[in-house]
Amino acid sequence: MQHSEGTNPALDDSYIYVCPSSELEEDDLIECEIGTETIVVGRGEGNVYAAQGICTHAYSELVDGELDGTCLTCPLHFACFDIRDGSVLEGPAETPLRIYKAIEADGSVWVSNERG
Numbered sequence: 666m667q668h669s670e671g672t673n674p675a676l677d678d679s680y681i682y683v684c685p686s687s688e689l690e691e692d693d694l695i696e697c698e699i700g701t702e703t704i705v706v707g708r709g710e711g712n713v714y715a716a717q718g719i720c721t722h723a724y725s726e727l728v729d730g731e732l733d734g735t736c737l738t739c740p741l742h743f744a745c746f747d748i749r750d751g752s753v754l755e756g757p758a759e760t761p762l763r764i765y766k767a768i769e770a771d772g773s774v775w776v777s778n779e780r781g
């Protein structure tokens with residue numbers, strides 16, 4: 666990645682490369698790591714979003730769940746989260762997901778270690 670001054674957030678050192686944009690189709694989920702944090706990245710309604718990758722209810726990797734539009738369903742007990750803001754749409758989870766900044770730039774998907 667080239668580093669230079671500019672307004673493109675992909676040039677910000679806080680962003681890490683996830684995958685080519687073409688590999689993340691509508692309702693797809695992919696997992697990546699930022700430091701020790703597991704992150705789930707998804708494309709919902711055309712936009713890319715990133716959230717903590719482990720459910721807040723118990724231990725379950727959300728990448729194994731389903732994304733339907735902006736509703737992310739946990740594979741274990743089927744809690745639903747809004748991947749845009751992490752809010753709980755349906756239990757049994759009660760705690761929202763942490764959200765991270767995700768963007769597309771230069772034909773790729775990027776996620777920031779800064780909270781969204």
Ligand code: FES
Nearest residue numbers: 720722723739742
């Ligand atoms: S572990 Fe996700 S709903 Fe229970």
